[in-house]
Amino acid sequence: MNLPFTITFEKRVEDIPKWLPAATSIGSVIIAFIVSGIILKIIGGEPLLVLKFFYEATFGSWATFSDTMVKATPLIMVGLACAVAFKMQLWNIGAEGQFYIGAFAASLVVLVPFVSPETPRVVVIAIMIIMGMLGGAIWGFIPGYLKARYHVNEIITTLMLNYVAILWNNFWIFDKWSEGGFQMTPAFEKNAWLPRVTDYAREYNTFMEGGSGLANFMSSIGLERISGMTLHVGVAFGIVAAVVVWWILDRSRWGYEIKLIGDNPKAARYAGLNITRNVVLVMMVSGALAGLAGMSEVTGVVHRLQERISPGYGFTGIIVAWLAKLNPFAVIIVAILFGGLIVAGRELQPSGLAQLLQGIILFMVISSDVLLRYKIKLVRAQTTVEAA
Amino acid sequence: MNLEIILHAGLATGTILLFAGIGEIFAERAGILNLGVEGMMLLGAMAGFSTSLSTDNAWLGLLAAIIAGGILSLAHGLVTIHFQADQVVSGLSLTFLGTGLALVFGNGLTGQTPPTMPSFDIPLLASIPFVGPVFFQDHSILVYIGYFFAPLAWYYINRTRPGMHLRAVGEKPSAADTMGLNVYGLRYFYVFVGGCLAGLAGATISLAVSPGWYSDLTTSGQGWIAVGLVIFAQWDPLRAALGGYLFGALRRGILDLQGPALLFGMTNPLYINSNFSFFLKMTPYILTILALVLGSRAAIKKRLGAPAALGVPYIRGERGL
Incomplete structure (x- = not known):
């Protein structure tokens, strides 16, 4: 098999750039989501709908975000x-x-x-x-x-x-x-x-009636009510x-x-x-x-x-x-992200989906570790190699 | 509490551990620790079950299980052999991945009844008193295959040339490389073999020993017990087979303790309060731990050990093992 380029691994001798570990983690999560989406598509699901559902069920509102934090x-x-x-x-x-x-x-x-x-x-x-x-x-x-x-x-x-x-x-x-x-x-x-946060709801609500600056701020970020929050x-x-x-x-x-x-x-x-x-x-x-x-x-x-x-x-x-x-x-x-995954996973069908996503994420993370240890370079193949 | 029944069941459930354990021995002898046995088994159990269901042929199911386990193991191979990732973490993620895939694709399989592997008596041998009913009556064909499989694996590893290469790659890959062996290729191959056997072990559950698909309860930790068994067996297929059978029999015997109202002439506490069975169910796991403690002590005494390069990535051109 002759590729037009070869991939070489070069051991890193210098220090790893500070941003790289975080970047590989984030990249791994994104790739894992894409791969899971493809698997979901294969078994006949709607990846984008699931993603939208995932967002709404986890970070969509303060109440759901509270559930995410609980997990x-x-x-x-x-x-x-x-x-x-x-x-x-x-x-x-x-x-x-x-x-x-x-x-x-x-x-x-x-x-x-x-x-x-x-x-x-x-x-x-x-x-x-x-x-x-x-x-x-x-x-x-x-x-x-x-x-x-x-x-x-x-x-x-x-x-x-x-x-x-x-x-x-x-x-x-x-x-x-x-x-x-x-x-x-x-x-x-x-x-x-x-x-729980709910336990303070009454106290907090009387406080809110004062029409203070804090009350205005809280309602401006959509947090009028905290009763019912499970955090x-x-x-x-x-x-x-x-x-x-x-x-x-x-x-x-x-x-x-x-x-x-x-x-x-x-x-x-x-x-x-x-x-x-x-x-x-x-x-x-x-x-x-x-x-x-x-x-x-x-x-x-x-x-x-x-x-x-x-x-x-x-x-x-x-x-x-x-x-x-x-x-x-x-x-x-990371725990907050996975808390969201658990909250959404309870309602996601089929039931193994959250676990599958976790497995793929972990795989991507450990695979990406190679980027921290090696520089990967694409080198143009020389035409003389043909002789071999 | 019938010894014949207990031993008979022990051989059947022991076969699961036998296949998975010997598969793991192959991978570990080549220097790759694969902790993903549980995930590969579950995926194999699911693939075998669903293929048998859709094709109406248990043999095709068996084949699918073997292939599914093998393919999944290649993910571990790629990550640990080429990317030199930590084998422990990669194996763990393989368990997650296999379990997740099995649950996603196995959705809705519960309660179905596909054809299972054939069970039969061995003529003549089955009529031997005691030995016949235990070893040669009404076993699945996979159990009979298991009888041959362990000695063959032992012979392959210890007495053949490819087996010597396998050991060389796991003990001293740099020397194996100098001998002209393809270290990476061989490691991939034996990780794949291990995966195939784990898939087979999964199908042994879902198509033979306790047919059915019960999502992740199908394997219920047996893959992990198999990993423990390998250490206890000191990487020897024959000991692994023996350990597997023994384990199976103990497990069955302990479950049978619940039956009789009288036990050794005393009232059976398990008969009166069935909740005590929770303690009984702990025993396989506690036994595994005890077996490991005993196994490690024996290993230290005899200076037996894991393959020297187990868990160590091999990098061509670098100083190492």
Whole structure:
């Protein structure tokens, strides 16, 4: 086969331009959308209609955007969980299970219960946060310990523990705490609910009647009413977590160690770093973040423990982390996009479409990584090559 | 709780793990870790099921499953071999992609009943007491194929020239290259073989062992168990087959615990409260973890290990493995 040009890969020796990683991520998403559109066309769908529907169902109005943010909230925390582990080349595929155990552990606070129903909300929520993170951390500790002590592949163990966690949850919601035989626990008392924007609606509406400048501004951007909006405080947990993770990874000595072990474990060992301890610790931090996401979901959205509290957040978190190039702040932005994908995906038919799109996006992202490592050049073939 | 029935079922479900596991062994022996087994299996299960339905021929379904798994695996090959992307992440995205494709194209297949692979007794052998009913009675043809497949794979890898090339590419690609082997080409080929076998494993579910299309519950994590099995089997097809059968039998035996009201002379807690079965359902996954712990310890003791170049991209003209 004689092409009029040849493609050569040249290893990059100079630094990667600052804009390039972001550009490849954005490009990957766009190409993934186009490829999915083609597949949709093949099976007889209307790609443009779906795209329009996707936009309207996710970012079309403040109310739908609020729904998108609600879905983005757990994704931020789960994405951070994956990012922390991946920085050290620890493949924690178990954020899904850590999410469920976090939700379970947080729910224990009100189901057992650890606190009386009259306890103030702040106290209950604080205990639930600690329990949720602890639960996730324990679920991260197991594969971390097995990896550090017995060199057991963490990909398989974290994945297997996902199934165990979901079944564990099912036992309690079908058996001990089932509400009237349904696969869910009774609803939590209000003091275990994360505050929602709606809760402030009344206060806010009286404030609006003053006809203040703020009121005019709010209505000018189409935000006259906030009652009915489901956005809850969990999103703040996500943002705080992002700042903490950024600080750990980029500013602390420990973060430097994590990156060193990830990039070059041999050098790290020669430098005297305790890899065993770091593997276990990073897995626990990762698990704790995923557990926090689970806690935020049961207290902020469903207000009870039930089946299928996660539509695969733990797995989507992997893509979120990778698409964000493991940057904690980029995780927030990517999580919002994927939150939209989940909101729209609930109503999109056929049902695997959102998952397909996620797979293609991830594929495009890792393929585009080659652009970061190599310069790709088209070189005109010389006519003398014909002899060969 | 009948040993014959448990072993019989173990051989049937073990065949799924056998095909998927040996496929993964081929890919990993060539140095490419493919974690997308679950996705390739699901796509194979869907392709086999729907083709069998539309052509009314289970064999064509089987062929479609093999091809579907193989083609999907080439995406992983391209990204990891040519683009040198991280094999772990690429394998994961392959799982997403395969699952997504299978769900999109498999929409509306649930509840259909296409022709399935034939099951039959082996004459004469089937009449041997105990052995006959377990090994040679009423099994799908795919189970019988599995009996031959594992030894053949072992022979191919360990005793033939192409098998030696396969191992060379996975252990020391630079030396293989010097020998004049096409490292990239061979890696593509064995990733493809792995994909084909994962597709076959999928069809083994949907057209033979538990016929039907139950969207992503069709495979329910068996692809991942197969990946774990490879580590437990220390990249040996015979051990993988044995492990697969054992796993299948244990799984069935544990499920059968629910049946009797009395167990070892005591009241069976599972009989009284069926919710305890959630703990039973955990056992395959916990067993996989335990098998990995035991497998890794044995591997350390015997200094057995993964293929040396597993997961490491080979770049011509650069220093490396």
